Amino acid sequence: MKIGVLALQGAVGEHIQMLEKAGAQAVSVKLPRELEGLDGLVMPGGESTTISKLMHQYDFMEPVRHMGQAGVPLFGTCAGLILLAGHIEGLDQAHLGLLEITVRRNAFGRQRDSFEAELDISGVAEGYKAVFIRAPSITETSPHVDVLATVADQAVMVRQGHLLGAAFHPELTEDARLHRYFVEMVRESKATPTD
Amino acid sequence: MTDQQQGLAKGTDRVKRGMAEMQKGGVIMDVVNAEQAKIAEEAGAVAVMALERVPADIRAAGGVARMADPRVIEEVMNAVTIPVMAKARIGHFVEARLLEAMGVDYIDESEVLTPADDKYHIDKSQFTAPFVCGSRDLGEALRRIGEGASMIRTKGEPGTGNIVEAVKHMRQMMSQIRKVQNMSRDELMAEAKKLGAPYELLLEVHEKGRLPVVNFAAGGVATPADAALMMHLGCDGVFVGSGIFKSESPAKYARAIVEATTHYEDFGRIVQLSKDLGDAMPGVEISTLEPSHRMQERGW
Numbered sequence: 094m095k096i097g098v099l100a101l102q103g104a105v106g107e108h109i110q111m112l113e114k115a116g117a118q119a120v121s122v123k124l125p126r127e128l129e130g131l132d133g134l135v136m137p138g139g140e141s142t143t144i145s146k147l148m149h150q151y152d153f154m155e156p157v158r159h160m161g162q163a164g165v166p167l168f169g170t171c172a173g174l175i176l177l178a179g180h181i182e183g184l185d186q187a188h189l190g191l192l193e194i195t196v197r198r199n200a201f202g203r204q205r206d207s208f209e210a211e212l213d214i215s216g217v218a219e220g221y222k223a224v225f226i227r228a229p230s231i232t233e234t235s236p237h238v239d240v241l242a243t244v245a246d247q248a249v250m251v252r253q254g255h256l257l258g259a260a261f262h263p264e265l266t267e268d269a270r271l272h273r274y275f276v277e278m279v280r281e282s283k284a285t286p287t288d
Numbered sequence: 289m290t291d292q293q294q295g296l297a298k299g300t301d302r303v304k305r306g307m308a309e310m311q312k313g314g315v316i317m318d319v320v321n322a323e324q325a326k327i328a329e330e331a332g333a334v335a336v337m338a339l340e341r342v343p344a345d346i347r348a349a350g351g352v353a354r355m356a357d358p359r360v361i362e363e364v365m366n367a368v369t370i371p372v373m374a375k376a377r378i379g380h381f382v383e384a385r386l387l388e389a390m391g392v393d394y395i396d397e398s399e400v401l402t403p404a405d406d407k408y409h410i411d412k413s414q415f416t417a418p419f420v421c422g423s424r425d426l427g428e429a430l431r432r433i434g435e436g437a438s439m440i441r442t443k444g445e446p447g448t449g450n451i452v453e454a455v456k457h458m459r460q461m462m463s464q465i466r467k468v469q470n471m472s473r474d475e476l477m478a479e480a481k482k483l484g485a486p487y488e489l490l491l492e493v494h495e496k497g498r499l500p501v502v503n504f505a506a507g508g509v510a511t512p513a514d515a516a517l518m519m520h521l522g523c524d525g526v527f528v529g530s531g532i533f534k535s536e537s538p539a540k541y542a543r544a545i546v547e548a549t550t551h552y553e554d555f556g557r558i559v560q561l562s563k564d565l566g567d568a569m570p571g572v573e574i575s576t577l578e579p580s581h582r583m584q585e586r587g588w
Contacts, residue, residue, distance in 0.1 A: 102313040140334040204393035207303045208296040265306045
């Protein structure tokens with residue numbers, strides 16, 4: 094099983110380490126051709142404005158959207174969640190537009206409002222220490238989307254079939270439970286091809 | 289409800305250092321107004337540093353360089369959605385408190401400004417806002433981290449467009465890290481004494497083989513090749529001070545430096561993106577600088 098980590102900018106190395114800890118082979122992806130043969134893709138935290146510009150510049154949008162539409166599991170954290178979202182408050186256009194949610198960028202405020210909190214993530218992990226950095230929140234979800242965790246009454250983790258999104262940074266802690274959950278999603282998707 | 293009732297812990301080391309982790313592989317650009325901030329954001333900068341003057345102009349102006357006018361910083365904060373950093377003078381904890389009160393995302397306790405304290409740096413651990421500090425070697429970096437810095441950058445020699453000092457500082461840092469990593473544990477206390485570094489942090493470097501925080505390049509980056517060079521030497525990302533807006537075509541330079549930082553190993557690509565950029569910022573030969581004009585000497 095080979096999982097890619099989009100490596101245009103942000104916390105790439107941490108995701109690779111965590112995926113390896115969770116038992117997957119992980120590779121960094123800097124060019125669209127490196128998407129070939131991947132069983133799953135993680136879009137890391139970083140600056141969503143920067144990552145989305147570089148994705149457009151290097152023609153990543155179409156191939157990643159195709160992967161998502163073809164049922165390849167995708168996991169977006171923080172900036173990655175914003176990339177996956179169907180609607181972004183204040184912007185006319187979504188980036189990948191795969192997850193049927195609306196996100197609000199910097200929903201909790203500027204860096205001084207960034208925080209750690211303990212989450213109970215439904216069906217995944219209890220007492221999970223999550224790090225929120227200038228984090229987005231999920232303000233709307235379609236009926237196809239399951240909200241897995243909330244903090245301060247805001248949805249911060251969702252799953253829609255093979256798509257997983259978190260407003261926080263599972264790559265910044267030592268706790269590999271979320272990465273194991275995603276690796277399991279990839280394993281299941283390989284066992285039951287959708288197309 | 290209060291943060292505590294909601295179980296939110298703000299300003300922790302993990303939150304402050306994590307913010308810098310999110311900047312990795314990116315370029316942070318100096319800007320002096322909203323228009324420049326937008327050019328930087330449009331080019332793909334991961335953050336901007338709001339200043340009244342870029343280092344080359346500070347150098348040219350002479351006199352005492354202080355924290356920027358809050359109005360300039362606010363203007364930049366209102367113009368972009370990426371994080372905004374700003375500089376306080378070394379030791380000037382009130383300037384730092386003002387920046388924190390304004391909601392600046394990262395504070396640079398910077399040798400580019402005239403130091404306000406000739407003995408002590410700011411006790412950065414007391415702040416919710418994270419700090420970045422310059423350093424020339426491992427001891428200096430660990431002293432700053434000991435005081436609470438969450439991000440380190442090379443000092444280089446700001447405002448010169450000359451990469452030689454940043455290279456020197458990064459090579460020194462990496463060489464010292466390798467040495468400490470390979471030492472036996474019983475040699476570390478004497479090494480801590482020699483470097484003037486907190487023992488516990490040196491122990492962490494010994495165990496992990498890296499600094500406990502992110503380390504960026506700064507002080508002399510003028511071209512896409514300069515940025516890529518610093519990435520090859522082990523930097524996590526790049527600050528560009530005067531290099532963007534003192535060049536002939538800032539938007540082109542900004543975009544090219546961002547791309548060269550992302551694809552620092554792809555030399556064919558850097559060739560392509562380095563074509564027809566126009567003149568880089570004018571450079572300064574370091575040996576022509578009076579010792580008293582060397583900003584890197586500031587900091588203790």
